[in-house]
Amino acid sequence: MIPGEFTYHRPSTVAEAVAILASHGDEARPLAGGHSIIPMMKLRMAAPEHLIDLSGVADLKGIREEGGAIVIGAMTTQHELIASDLLASKLPIIRETSLLIADPQIRYLGTIGGNVANGDPGNDMPALMQCLNASYKVVGPNGEREIAARDFYEAAYFTALAPEELVTAVVIPVPPAGHGFAYEKLKRKVGDYATAAAAVVLTMSGGSVSSCSVALTNVGDTPLYAAEACDILTGSTLDADTVNRAVAAAEAITRPASDGRGPAEYRTKMAGVMLRRALARAAERANG
Amino acid sequence: MNDMTPTREQREAALEGMGCKRKRVEDVRFTQGKGNYVDDLKLPGMLFGDFVRSPYAHAKVTKIDASKALELPGVIAVLTAEDLKGVNLAWMPTLAGDVQMVLADGKVLYQNQEVAFVIAEDRYIADDAIQLVEVEYEELPVLVDPFKSMDPDAPVLRPDLEGKTEGAHGPRKHHNHIFTWEVGDAEETDRAFKDADVTIKELISYHRTHPSPLETCQCVASMDKVTGELTVWGTFQAPHVIRTVASLLSTIPEHKIHVIAPDIGGGFGNKVGAYPGYICSIVASIVTGRPVKWVEDRMENLSTTSFARDYHMTAEIAAKNDGTVTGLKVHVLADHGGFDACADPSKWPAGFFNIVTGSYDFPTAHLAVDGVYTNKAPGGVAYRCSFRVTEAAYCIERAMDILAQKLGMDPADLRMKNFVKPEQFPYHSALGWEYDSGDYHTAMQKAMDTIGYRQLREEQKAKQEAFKRGETREIMGIGISFFTEIVGAGPSKNCDILGVAMFDSAEIRVHPTGSVISRMGTKSQGQGHETTWAQIIATEIGIPAADIMVEEGNTDTAPYGLGTYGSRSTPVAGAAIALAARKIRNKAQMIAAHMLEVSEYDLEWDVDGFQVKGNPELRKSMKEIAWAAYNAPPPGMEPGLEAVSYYDPPNMTYPFGAYFCVMDIDVDTGVSKIRRFYALDDCGTRINPMIIEGQVHGGLTEGFAIAMGQEIRYDEMGNVMGASFMDFFLPTAVETPHWETDYTVTPSPHHPIGAKGVGESPNVGSVPAFSNAVNDAFGFLGNTHIQMPHDAWRVWQAAKDLGAHG
Known part of the structure; x- marks a missing residue:
């Protein structure tokens, strides 16, 4: 549990951070909350020669509303997500999900940017971002681009992010007022990754589902957006037969590993x- | 007397003696982060050692090339088995009569086994150097399943034992066989089974787990080449034994070895044995002449230092139709890993597993244990239990439930019917123990009444009906455990460790001003000895506990003792403390008589001093007597007021308890919730009820962890799966249930203060309660036995196999 040697950088702007990343390529890694990279370094499963601490970059902080979307700076901690009144009123599922990540000590340091950018299938935010149809603002040597969360994840720890690029913010379209939501996570203990988890956001109208979005955590080598399940559920009254079909469709796209959490x-x-449980709770919460 | 004279009650309260819920004095430093642990120690010129470990579970080591590592600036040396052979330390004896490699000698027997020891200027350099040591392996077939150890074509794990048909505990019947240990009357037991109305038979496995103390194993060895003295600071539960063993192995005279155990962050059996890290640090310090520190990381601790359990027990009970048990037969397959490094008293290869008759009056019984080698880490320590007692308690408590189910009897009623009766004590068990005291029926009845047992059964029945009607997906289990522990090892007639008898000791010195320093042969790792030992002394000699300093762990100052494990401290050292204190009180009585100019027979003890019988105003307090003891002793008497006592217990002690677990299980996820857990403990005389409660909470939490998921798993290649706290279940406050504690008091008749020891009861007693609750919940669906651990997926799997998922 002793890391190898590395050079520590602490830039104060995004441009500076990207420049350091670009000059060292694969040998450099950004450091956000550090909950993934530091244990990996201690286990010597990662041995970056340059570690770029982003905590001095003020531009990467903060939560704001911008034309129908919520923009969250990549270095915003999970604790800040939980404490945000803006999120509590517009996107309460973020608070619900954040509270299921690890424990308070970890949430004081763990960031949304680190959580979504690392590509760890065990992280909770990626599936939630897919469910919310969020996109990630990414800055590299050639400027800024936006990548949809649903297109971002390629395999475990492999994403659409280039080595010299940095996720600077997540952009989340605000769901309609009165939407129903739920994040259901089964885990063995506090601090564990999900055995399985499901994020649901839906809107109801006259007793039937007018829109629905479902994504799953840690049951594949990427987060899984359950498009077919969404199609099945949309327009239904969430009757038992429809829910059963949607659940079957969602189960069908999973490819979980067998590990200590179970086969x-x-x-x-x-x-x-x-x-199933997230759907029931989301429907109960939805107005209309 | 005037109004200011404290009353007897006030004087008694001021002592904070036995029975007082005295706050733990050691917590003043622990809660401020001011404990002093091994890794806090920094000596000038100190080097760091770290291990190159094997990635393979079974392989020949064909070449070790350390040249690149040695080129790295700051690397001092790299030790291999070849170097250790020069000092005859490539192998070391184990506590179980086997030998164990210190560093891989030609082969490795388990993953992460120590292959080479790198010594460097700091930890970072040491770890960098580890990556540079090139080791060539030639993989061998891996043996993980103990049931396959004695197959005719099983790989030979221990070529060093080739041709040895006799082991430390009798004949070996296969190249991977370690011992067979048999107790009881086989013929008589067979007869009981032949005549039985009802019999049951079940393979009850207790999986491999690990004591996982928060502080890992570590040491600092410092050889002074000028004086020839070796000082070793370490996480030692038994520092004196370490000193003796170090002297025997190193040939350094014992008086030139100083072993110091500073504060220890939990042991639970993991810190009883000797590990390669200790030997290598000592050798490294001898070679370099500089202090050498070795500190395990979490993965090393979980995957290489002593594990616990891995017992596969086939239990059979014979009974009459009315539920009376008539015979017990148990066979155990014991997986010891690559070396038999089980920490038991030397004559007991399966510990005190023959307590497996439990709390029940079995007229006859027979037990056989076969120990075998596998490609797993060595160990088999008592993880917060007396030697193999938790395995035994689990075996019998699970088997009694299975018998109750077969008879259609309530499991509480079956237990009540078969308990050893109060008038049968001292009770001689069919497997050779003499239970000192007990009142099982009273304890069981109190537990059943407090928890509302009959009503719970009614509720359970209603829930089962609702489940069958499809109204709920939740089922309810009630787990009962009525355990009898055997602790306090032990009487020298049958207990020793490598020939050292298992007595313990105490030394008490009363200073002239009436305060006290006392030292014991035990070593607290969190048990609170600094608090409780002072309470025993306070009551015995009438000096306030606050004026009594307790010191343990330094072999130069403490009297020789066998250390702290197996709940032995109170039964053995606790008795030594009381007896040493009584020597002081006896001398004090003579001094008081001289001071009061009366015969000592005219004096009586009164809380904190002696008074003249019939004239209590004529009295001398211990404080006054202490001054006189040094400065005005009676003519002819040696000055001073101190005593040493070594205690060789006449018998073990037998704490017991009644535990009930009420559990709700979500059949669809396998997730269980402990609704209530009630633990009634009878540990005899209670020294500090608050510390007992804390001990019980800790032990229950460990038992909960073990039963519900804590496991060291291996894949078929012998890879250790999940040797980190990500996977190894260590519950946090969130997962830990609420504990309800209770007690009865049945003192030990042979112990000076009647205390029996309690630290390990809750681990021993709770595991069967949790497991029985899970098994009980599924009983109505046809379940007989579900193997531990009962983590969510396995419970879900059991539900699925029983058709509960529709």
């Missing part, structure tokens, strides 16, 4: 159970 079959089934 693959169990984790797939738990994704279904979490989805």
Whole structure:
């Protein structure tokens, strides 16, 4: 549990950070909350020669509303997400999900940018961002671009982010007022990654589902947006048969690993159970 | 007397003696982060050692090339088995009569086994150098399943034992066999089974887990080449034993070895044995002439230092139709890993597993244990239990439930029917123990009444009906455990460690002003000895506990003792403390008689001094007597007021308890919730009820962890799965249930203060309660036995196999 040697950088602007990244390529890694990279370095599973601490970059902080969307700076901590009144009123599922990440000490340091950018399938925010149809603002040597969360994840720890690029913010379209939501997470203990988790955001109108979005955490090597399940559910009254079909469709896209949380079959089934429970809770919360 | 004279009650309260909920004095430093642990120690010129470890579970080591590591600036040396052979330390004896490699000698037997020891100027350089040591391996077939250890074609794990048909505990019947240990009357037991109305038989496995103390194993060794003295600071539960063993192995005379155990951050059995890290640090310090520190990381601790359990127990009970048990037969397959480094008293290869008759009056029983080698880490320590007692308690408590189910009897009623009766004590068990005291029926009845047992069964029945009607997906289990522990090892007639008898000791010195320093052969790792030992002395000699300093862990100053594990401190050292204190009180009585100019027979003890019988105003307090002891002793008497006592216990002590667990299980996820957990403990005389409660909370939390998911798993290649706290279940405050504690008091008749020891009861007693609750919940669906650990996916799997998912 002793890391190898590395050079520590502490830039104060995004441009400076990107410049350091660009000059060292694969040998450099950004440091956000550090909950993933530092243990990996201590285990010597990661050995970056340059560690770029982003905590001095003021521009990466903060939560604001911008033309129908919520923009959250990448270095905003999970604790700040939980404490935000703006998020509590516009995107309460972020608070609900954040409270299920690890424990308060970790949430004081863990950031939304680190959580979404690392590509760890165990992280909770990526599936939630897919569910909310968020996109990530990314800055590299050639300027800024936006990547949809649903297009961002390629495999475990592999994303659409280039080595010299930095996620600077997440942009989340504000869902309609009165939307129903739920994040259901099954885990073995505080601090554990999900055995399986499901994020649901839906709107109801006259007793039937007018829009629905579903994504799953840690039951594949990427977060999984359950498009087919969404299609099945949209327009339905969430009757038992429809829910069963949607759950089956969601289970069908899972490819979980067998590990200490349980064999693959169990984790797939738990994704279904979490989805079922999230749907029920989201529907109960939805107005209309 | 005037109004200012304290009353007897006030004087008694001022002592904070036995029975007082005295706050833990050691917590003043621990809660401020001012504890002094091994890793806090920084000596001038100190070097750091770290291990190159094997990635393979079973392989030949064909070449070790350290040249690149040695080129790295700051690397002092790299030790291998070849170097250790020069000082005859490539192998070391284990506590179980086996030998163990210190560093890989030609092969490795488990993943992460120590292969080479790198010594460097700091930890970072040491770890960098580890990556540079080139080791060539030739993989060998891996043996993970103990049930396959004695297959005719099983790989030979221990070529060093080739041809040895006799082990430390009798004949070996296979190249991977360690011992067979048999107790009881096989013929008589067979007869009981032949005549039985009902019999049950079940393979009850207790999985491999680990004591996982928060502080890992570590040491600093410092050899002074000028004086020839070796000082070793370490996380030692038994510092004197370490000194003796170090002297025997190193040939450094014992008086030139100083072993110091500073504050220890939990042990739970993990810190009883000797590890390669200690040997290598000592050798490294001898070679370099500089202090050498070795500190394990979490993965090293979980994957290489002593594990616990891995017992596979086939239990059979014979009974009459009315539920009376008539015979018990148990066979155990014990997986010891690559070396038998089980920490038991030397004559007990399966510890005190023959307590497996439990709290029940079995007229006859037979037990056989076969120990085998596998490609797993060595160990088999008592993880917060007396030697193999938690395995035994789990075995019998699970088996009694299975019998109750087969008979259609309530499991509480079955236990009540078969308990050893109060008038049978001292009770001689069919497997050879003499239970000192007990009142099982009273404890069980109190527990059942407090928890509302009959009503809970009614509620459970209603829930089962609702489940069958499809109205709920939740089921309810009630787990009962009525355990009898055997602790306080132990009487020298049958207990020793490598020939050292298992007595313990205390030394008490009363200073002239009436304050006290006392030292014991035990070593607290969190048990609170600094608090409780002072309470025993306070009551015995009438000096306030606040004026009594307790010191442990320095072999230069403490009297020789066997250390702290197996709940032995109170039964053994606790008795030594009381007896040493009584020597002081006896001398004090003579001094008081001289001071009061009466015969000592005219005096009586009264809380904190002696008074003249019938004339209590004529009295001398211990404080006054202490001054006189040094400055005005009776003519002819040696000055001073101190005593040493070594205590060889006449018997073990037998704490017991009644535990009930009420559990709700979500059949669809396998997630269980402990609704209530009630623990009634009878540990005899209670020294500090608050510390007992704390001990019980800690032990219950460990038992909860073990039963519900804490496990050291291996894949078929012998890779350790999840040797970190990400996977190894260590519950936080969030997962830990609320504990309800209670007690009865049945003193030990042979112990000077009647105390029995309690630290390990809650681990021993709770595991069967949790497991029985899970098994009980599924009983109505046809379940007989579900193996531990009961983590969510396995419970879900059990539900699925029983058809509960529709």
